Amino acid sequence: MQKLLRHFAGAAAGLGTALAAGAAFAQDAAEATPVIDTGDTSWMLISTVLVAMMIVPALGLFYGGLVRTKNMLSVLVQVFAIGCLMMILWVLYGYSLAFTEGNAVYGGLSKAFLAGITPDSVSGTIPELVFVCFQMTFAALTPALIVGAFAERIKFSALLIFSALWFTFSYIPMAHMVWGGGWLQGDGALDFAGGTVVHINAGVAGLVGCLMLGKRIGYGREAMPPHSLTLTMVGAALLWMGWFGFNAGSAAAAGGGAALAMINTFTATAGAALAWLFVEWAVKGKPSLLGIVSGVIAGLVAVTPAAGFAGPVGSIVLGAVASVICFFFCTTIKNRFGYDDSLDVFNIHGVGGIVGSILTGVLVAPSLGGTGIDGFDMGSQLWTQTVATVVGIGWSAIVSLILFFLIDKTIGLRVSTDEEREGLDLSSHGERAYHY
Amino acid sequence: MQKLLRHFAGAAAGLGTALAAGAAFAQDAAEATPVIDTGDTSWMLISTVLVAMMIVPALGLFYGGLVRTKNMLSVLVQVFAIGCLMMILWVLYGYSLAFTEGNAVYGGLSKAFLAGITPDSVSGTIPELVFVCFQMTFAALTPALIVGAFAERIKFSALLIFSALWFTFSYIPMAHMVWGGGWLQGDGALDFAGGTVVHINAGVAGLVGCLMLGKRIGYGREAMPPHSLTLTMVGAALLWMGWFGFNAGSAAAAGGGAALAMINTFTATAGAALAWLFVEWAVKGKPSLLGIVSGVIAGLVAVTPAAGFAGPVGSIVLGAVASVICFFFCTTIKNRFGYDDSLDVFNIHGVGGIVGSILTGVLVAPSLGGTGIDGFDMGSQLWTQTVATVVGIGWSAIVSLILFFLIDKTIGLRVSTDEEREGLDLSSHGERAYHY
Amino acid sequence: MQKLLRHFAGAAAGLGTALAAGAAFAQDAAEATPVIDTGDTSWMLISTVLVAMMIVPALGLFYGGLVRTKNMLSVLVQVFAIGCLMMILWVLYGYSLAFTEGNAVYGGLSKAFLAGITPDSVSGTIPELVFVCFQMTFAALTPALIVGAFAERIKFSALLIFSALWFTFSYIPMAHMVWGGGWLQGDGALDFAGGTVVHINAGVAGLVGCLMLGKRIGYGREAMPPHSLTLTMVGAALLWMGWFGFNAGSAAAAGGGAALAMINTFTATAGAALAWLFVEWAVKGKPSLLGIVSGVIAGLVAVTPAAGFAGPVGSIVLGAVASVICFFFCTTIKNRFGYDDSLDVFNIHGVGGIVGSILTGVLVAPSLGGTGIDGFDMGSQLWTQTVATVVGIGWSAIVSLILFFLIDKTIGLRVSTDEEREGLDLSSHGERAYHY
Amino acid sequence: MKLITAIIKPYKFDEVRDALTAIGVEGMTVTEVKGFGRQKGQTEIYRGAEYSTNLMPKLRLELVVADDMAERGIEAIQHAGRTGTIGDGKIFVTDVSEVVRIRTGDRNELAL
Amino acid sequence: MKLITAIIKPYKFDEVRDALTAIGVEGMTVTEVKGFGRQKGQTEIYRGAEYSTNLMPKLRLELVVADDMAERGIEAIQHAGRTGTIGDGKIFVTDVSEVVRIRTGDRNELAL
C-alpha cells in the first residue's frame, strides 16, 4: 500500500502509511528537520479522544444496553478493564512490536516502554507521542469489541488472559502486517482506517469464541430482550461520533483527506441505517430502533476501509449493501446455524468488515466517484482485497482457536450454571446495576 | 448581510457569509489559489462532530426523557431516521440547492450529488467537503427538532414524508435566502449561526404541527410526567456542548470570532439557566432540574443569532430575558391557549428564536459591548431584524400548513387511538425501551 | 514556577504560566505583535468544550448514579446550578481577580466584566477570550466537585451561597497564587493542570463540609447502594474524556507538551483503574465496576499536577500508587473515623490530589523518565511540593470552615429530617427523576 | 370485612379510582403486575429474536371494605374498568378477619 | 394459618423486619406498591404541568403464620411500623387453608 499511496494525491493517504512511515523511520527523516503542524496535531489530539470515547462509554453502553439487567455491569467491567489493560501493554511493548522495523509479522523491541520517544519526537507532522496515543486507542478498542460475542457467560479472569494474549498474537501482528511495514503493507491492499486489523480481526475472534463457549443457558427458549435500548442508542450514537475520529483521524492531517473520510462516515452510515430500517420494515413489518442503530454500526464498519477512497455517493451504496447483508446474517444465518453470537459481533463487525474490505476495491474506482489509485484495475484490486481479507480471517481464527482452547483446558472459559443464572453482576462482581 | 459584513472586522464574520461566499463562487476565487489552514480545518472538523452529536444522542435523549416510557423509542427512531434521511438528501440535492447560485429562493443543481467537489476543493480556508459536512449537520438537525411538538402521536411514515418535504420546501429555501446568496442575505439582517433558518423555522413548524394533529389522548386529564429527567439532563448538557460547535463553528475559523461566539455560548446559557431557575423558584415555589435545563435550551436558542455580535455581558442579559419569556410561554400561554406542544418546541425554539433574532439588533451595539457593524443604527437594524424574523415565521408556517394538510388528507397524520394508548414503541416499532 | 519554567524546554509548560503571562501582561507583549496560531486555538477551543463537558453531563452523572433514586435530581440541579453561577461570576469578577496583576493573594479588578478584552486580544498564541473560557470551565467545575461530599442532605439555597463565597475566597485566591502571578507561582512548585487549585482545594472543602453537616439519616444502618452504576460509569468515562482537555489543554498549545500530557492521562488512569480492580479483587474477593471507575478518577486526579512532567511509564506507577491509597481511604479510613463523605470527594480528590502533588516532585526526575526541570534536586523539589500542598490544604480548610459555620448559624445547612427522608428531589425540587 | 382484589387495564385506573371515591372508598393499594390470560400481547422483535409475550401490563387494586360496601365496590370497579375488549381483567373477593390501622392501632371497621 | 398483609412506609421496613424476626417469623414476601388514602403526596411540577398525586410509595408485606402467631405478628408490625403520622398504613388478616413448601412438598405448619 505504501508504494502505491506515494503516487497518490495525498488527500486520502491512509494513516497507517503516512504515520507509520514517519514513526518507524524517524531517523532517516531527521535530516529533513520535521516540523509539527499545530493544526494537524490539534486534529489528531481530538481524534484520539474521539476514538477513546468509543471504548468507554460508547461501546460499553452499546453492548450493555443489549444484555439483560443482571449482566449489565459485567459487560461494562469487561470493556473498561480490557481497554485499560491494553493501554498498559501498548506502552510496554505493543507500540514497539507493531510500529518499529522488524520482520514480516512483528516489529522489534527498540521502543519498548516507549524508550527514546520524547515530547519532541516527530512523526509526520505531529508529535510521535500523539501517534502513539492515537494508535493506542485502536489497540485498546479492538479486543473490547470481541466481548459482545460471548457476553453473559464468560469468566472474567479467563477473558482478561485471553485479551492480553490475543492482543499480543493477533492484534499486534495484524497491525504490523498492515500498517507497520510488515507483510501486507507492500501488496497494495487498501484499508484506510482498519477494516482488517480491527473489525474482521475482532469479528472472527468473536465467532470462534461464541462457538467455543457454547450458548447461553436458555438461549432460544427464554426471552432475552435488551434491558435498555435507550442505552444502546446512546452507545451507537457515540460510536458514530467517535468513528469520525477513527476514520477522519486516520488521514493523520486536517485536510482534504480527513474531509473525504468524514463525509463518507456520514453518508455510508446514513445509507446503512436507512437500509436496515426499510428492509426490516418490509420483512418484519415494523421499523425498529435496534434496527436503525444496527444499520449504523454495519455502515460504520463497512466504510472503515473505504473512507478515504470511495466517494460520498458510492459510500451510500456501500453502507446500504453491507447493512442488508448484516441484516441477513443477524436474522437468518445466525438462527439457521444456531451459534449464539450474543450481541452480533461477528454478524456485524465480521461480516460488515468483509463486505467493506472487498467493496473498497470497487468503490475506489474514479468512474464510481472514488479517488482512484495509481494504475487501478478493478479485477486485480479486488483480488488483492480478497487476499488481505482472507489473511485477516485466517490469522484471527487460528490464533483465537488456540487461545480459547488453551484457556478452556486450564482455568476454564465459562462461569458455573448457578452464577450464569444469578447473573454475572452479582456473582462475578458483587454489585447490582440498578437500585431504583 | 454579506455586504455589511465585508466591512466588519472579521472576528465575528458569520459562517453563512464567509463560507458560502467561498463555496458558491469558488471558481472566481480559484485564481487566488486558496490554501487550506489546518488549524481552521481542524476546528471545523470537530465542530461538525459536535453539531452531529446534537442530533444523536443529544436531541434524542433530551426529547426522549420527556415522553412517557411507552413512547421513548418512537422519539429516538424519529430523530435518528430523520437525521439520516436528511444527510442523504443533503448530498443528493440539498447542498446544491442551498449553496450554489440561483434565484432569490433556490440555488441550482450544478452540485447535485456533490458533483465536481473533490478533496482538493477549497471553501474559504477549509476543504469544501468540510463545509458540506458542517452544513449537513445543520440540515439534519433542524427537521429533527420539530418532532417534539407532536411527539407521542404521529404516524412514523407520515413523519418521514413530512420531513423530506419540509426540508425541501422550507429548510433549503430559508438556508439559501439567508446564507446561500438569496433574498435575505443582501438586506443586512444579522443571524450568526441560524436563529431564523434553524430555530424559528423549526419552532413554527412544530406549532403548526401540534395544532393540526390535535392533542394527545388524555392531555390535561392524565398525568404525563417525563419518564426520565436524568436522560433529559444528559440531552440538554450534550446539546450545550454541541452548540459550541454550532455557534463557534459558525465563525468558520479558529480565531477571535470563534472565541467570542464561544464565550457568549457560555454566558447567555448560564444566564438563561439561572433566570429560569430563580423565576420558577419565585413563582412555583421550587427550583427544578427541568427548569434549569429548559433555561439552558432557551438561552442557547436565543444566543444563536447573536453569538458573534453581542458581548459576553450583554449575552447574559439576552439569555435571561429570553428565558423568562419562554418560561411564560411554557407555563402560561400554552395552558391558556390549550395547544399541546408536547415538548415545548415552539415555546422554546420558536419563542426563544424570535427573542434572540430581534435582540441581536440591540446587543450588537458597541455601546452595549457588542461588536458593532458598519453604519449601525439601532432603529433601522431592529426593523431589519424584524423583517427577517417575520419572513422566517411566515414561510415556515405556510409550507408546514400545506404539507400537514396534504399528508393528513392522504395517508393520515396520527396513529389510531389503540396504538396511541398502547404506546408507539410497541405499536409502531415492535420493541420496548426497557426490560429491567 | 514561572521562572523555572522559562528555562524549560517548552514541551511541558504548564498552562498557568504560559498563558497567565500572556494574559496578565498583554500590554508589554503588545509590541511583539502577538499572532494567533489557528492550530493552538483550535485545540484550546475544543479543550474548553471537553472541560465544560466534565461538569455536565459527566460530573452530574458520576455523582448522580451514586446517590439513591430519591436524590438523583438534587445532585443534578446542584452541579448544573453551581456550574452556571460560577460562569457568571467568572465573567463579572473572577477572571479579573485571578488573572490580573495584584497582590500575593488577589489580582485587581481592571478586567471585571471582561472590560477591555476584545475578540482581537491575544494571550500567548490564542485569543484571550479562549483563555478566559478555558479557565472559566476550571472555575465552574471546582465548586461543583465539592457537592458529592455532603450529597443527599444539604439545603439548596445554602449550597448556592456557600459555592459563591467559596469560589470568591478559596478558588480565586488559590488560582491567583498558583497561576495568576501570586504567592506560590514564584516558589517553583510544579502543578501542571491544577492538582492544588482544583482537587486538593475541592477535596478538603468536601471533608470540612461533610463533618460540619453530619451524617445522612440511616448512615451505617440502612443500605444506601448507588441507584445506577451504569450512570456512574458513563460519568466516569466522560470525566476521563474531558480530562484530556483538562490536562493536555493545560499545555496551552497543540504540540509536544499536550502530547505528553495526553499519554500520561492515558497511562496513569489505566494503571490506577487496574490497581483498584486487582486490589479489590484480592482484598474483597471480587473486582467491581465501581472499583475500576473509582480507580479511574483516582488516577486522573493524581496525574493532574504531573501530566506535563512525568513520563508515560512513571505515570503508570503514579496512578497505581494513588489508586491504592485512595482505596484504603474509601474502604478503611472512612469507616474507621466515621465521616460520611458520601461520594468520597475527599477520599479520592483530596487524597489523590495530595499524593499526586507530592509525587510530581519525584516523577519529574529525568532518571525516572520525567522531563526534568532546571536545576532539579529531588529533595528540595519534594519540599517545595509539600509546602504548596500544605498551603492548599490549609487555605481551603480554613475558608470552608468559616463559611460553613456562618451559613449554618444563619440560614442553616441541612434540610429537615422529613425532607431528607422523602428525598430531596421531591422536597426541594418538586420532581421525580423517573416515571417508568 | 371483605378484601376486593381487582386486576384492571392500567389506563382505566383514574376512572376506577374516581368511581370508588364516589361511593365512599377512602383507601386502596395499587400494584403493577403482569397478567396472563386470553389477551395476547404484541410481538417484540430484536434483530433475530422474536418474542410474543402473553404477559400484559395490568394494575392490581386491593381494597378492604366493610361487608355492606363490597357489592357496591365490585359494581363500581366493573362499571368503570370495563372497555368491553378482551383483557379487561377480574375482580376477586375474599374474607378479611381483622384490620388494623398502624398509626392508631384502631381495629376492624374503625380502621378503614 | 393466617396470612398477614401489611402496608407500611418504606423506610420503616428494616425496623418491622427486625421486630418480626425477633418474635420468630422466618419468612415473608415484600412488594413495592402505591398507596391511596388520606395521606397526600407532594405536588410535582414539570414546566407547565402540575400533578398532585395521591399515590404514595409503600411496601406491602405478606407473611403466613401459624394461627397462634397472628396476634403477636400484628402487634410487632403495628409497633415497629408506627410513626404516628398519617399514612402509616394498614394490616389485614385473612385465613389460609393450605400452605406448601415448594422445595420439599411439606404442607401447612411444617411448610412455614
Next chain:
Amino acid sequence: MKLITAIIKPYKFDEVRDALTAIGVEGMTVTEVKGFGRQKGQTEIYRGAEYSTNLMPKLRLELVVADDMAERGIEAIQHAGRTGTIGDGKIFVTDVSEVVRIRTGDRNELAL
C-alpha cells in the same frame, strides 16, 4: 373457588406457566416481589460499604381456580417450580367468595 398464591424463583416461571397451562389454567397474575426467608443473598460491595441482603427476587403468581382444580394446580406448581435448593418458595391457598369478569360481568366459575 380458591386463590392460589405461589412465590417462585423467577427463572422457573416459564416451566410453571407451561405446567399450569397443561392442566387447563387459563389465567393468572404475576408480580415481581422480594422474598425474605432462609435463602441468603450475595453480598454487595460498594467501595467502603457492604450490604448482604436477605431479600431475594421472586415472582408471585396469583391464580383463582375452581375448587376442584386447586389440588392439581398446587401440584403442578410444586412440581414445575422445584429445584430442590433453598429458596424455591411457598404456595398459599385462600378461599375466594366471589369472582367477576370485568369485561362481561360474569360471576364466579363463569368468570374464570
